[in-house]
Amino acid sequence: MAQPAGTTEETSGAGSAPVWTAGRRPRVVIIGGGFGGLACADGLGGIEADVLIIDRRNHNLFQPLLYQVATAALSPADIAEPIRKSVGRHRNISVLLAEATGIDTAAKAVLLEDASRVPYDILVIATGSDYNYFGHDEWRQLAPGLKTLREARMIRQRLLSSFERAERSDDPLERRAALTTIIIGGGPTGVEMAGAVSELGRYMIRRDFRRIHQDEMRVLLVEAGPRLLAAFPEELSHYAEDYLRSIGVEVLVSERVVAIEPGSVQMGDAHVACGAVVWGAGIKASPAAAWLGLGGDRIGRIPVTPALNIENHPEIFCLGDTALAMGEDGQPLPALAQVAKQQGQYVASVIRDLTRGRAQPRPFRFHNRGNTAVIGRNAAVFDFGRFRLKGRPAWFLWAIVHVYLLINFEKRVLVSIQWMFRYLTRQRGARIIDEKPEFSEGEEVPLASAAVRR
Ligand SMILES: Cc1cc2nc3c(=O)[nH]c(=O)nc-3n(C[C@H](O)[C@H](O)[C@H](O)COP(=O)(O)OP(=O)(O)OC[C@H]3O[C@@H](n4cnc5c(N)ncnc54)[C@H](O)[C@@H]3O)c2cc1C
Structure with missing residues (x-):
């Protein structure tokens, strides 16, 4: 029978080990303030728990639009938002700018780069992925x-x-x-x-x-x-x-x-x-599997239970790109923002239930909202399973979805206006070179010549 929170030791659905000791507010630590980590934190705002987000960057990054920064269409600040700002309205959530380097599962503590330790009762690993250079x-x-x-x-x-x-x-x-x-x-x-x-x-x-x-x-x-x-x-x-x-x-x-x-x-x-x-x-998962002494799969993802926690460690959840979670078709869920966000929301609901004494979570179910890729100014593809879209309609849908997903309203409006302006004028707004490029020395610098214009 479920126990009221804070009166005894709590357990999660994936095992029977205690999650936290009775009589005090649980301490929830989330490593990673990306798509998954922030969705989880957002769902924990105002609950009877102290939540700490650890991230090595001070900002959440909207990775789907990074290519627009790389190609001078958007400025870096258009697609990034301070994590503190994202969660500032929740008084029970704090943020620590630090790099995690390990986990002491016996002592229930996250190890940081500077050798300090952060104790937890419940841990959420949401450290994402990195590019895979296949040994190079x-x-x-x-x-x-x-x-x-x-x-x-x-x-x-x-x-x-x-x-x-x-x-x-x-x-x-x-x-x-x-x-x-x-x-x-x-x-x-x-x-x-x-x-x-x-x-x-x-x-x-x-x-x-x-x-x-x-x-x-x-x-x-x-x-x-x-x-x-x-x-x-x-x-x-x-x-x-x-x-x-x-x-x-x-x-x-x-x-x-x-x-x-x-x-x-x-x-x-x-x-x-x-x-x-x-x-x-190609991508590979963050090294979090090694922190837990686990092998991980081919690309280093941590296998998780249907409740998104780790076998024998019900107090440790893992989500997003760094988790190996299976879909209903028995295949691993893809490394997508929508997967990470839905998993973050789910884990938050499990933790909320735990703090209320409800301890048997339903398994996580991914709801596919469609997969998309943009190809050019008026061209994109959208795959909803049986329903597919390509060309200009897919591009418009892609643009709406991506602007909508930009974290804060202020930025949505700003980025939409910039996009619309650049769409109409074909301008690139952020063509800034940070450092002077190296040129060959001692050569004569040619003047503009109409000869090369065609
Ligand atoms: C260029 C690009 C384009 C993409 N386009 C799309 C798209 O169009 N649609 C889509 O659905 N998905 C897209 N994705 C995938 C999507 O961005 C990821 O699936 C999503 O970000 C995963 O969320 P996450 O929370 O697992 O990790 P992330 O969002 O990457 O967050 C991980 C966080 O953990 C922090 N972190 C990592 N290691 C440590 C550490 N040791 N200590 C402290 N903090 C740490 C990082 O700083 C980061 O803030 C794209 C990805 C890229 C790179």
């Missing part, structure tokens, strides 16, 4: 992925600096290399980036540069598998490929990158000189 971590600097604002700014810096380099060079090989961008990985991130870089070149070069021409620009999208957007139905993959080709992207499928060096990428025997490389080929 040395590629990360040369081919940043799109996971953080720093990486997005690094990509923007490299793209814009390459255009500057091409503008002042008379060497055809140097120009060709500087105007070549290689995107590795044909999933949603790679497809979005390829479309956005191509559009950046087409509209911005034509208007703002004098010595380079948009036709000199090359965008290569390299995918090791046989088709783009492998998680989508074939029909939508083909649409994406055809659309990208129509805007000048060179799509290379069944092509594997074997080496990345400064200024070039090797595919098979071919070395392609380039100005910028972007990585979007």
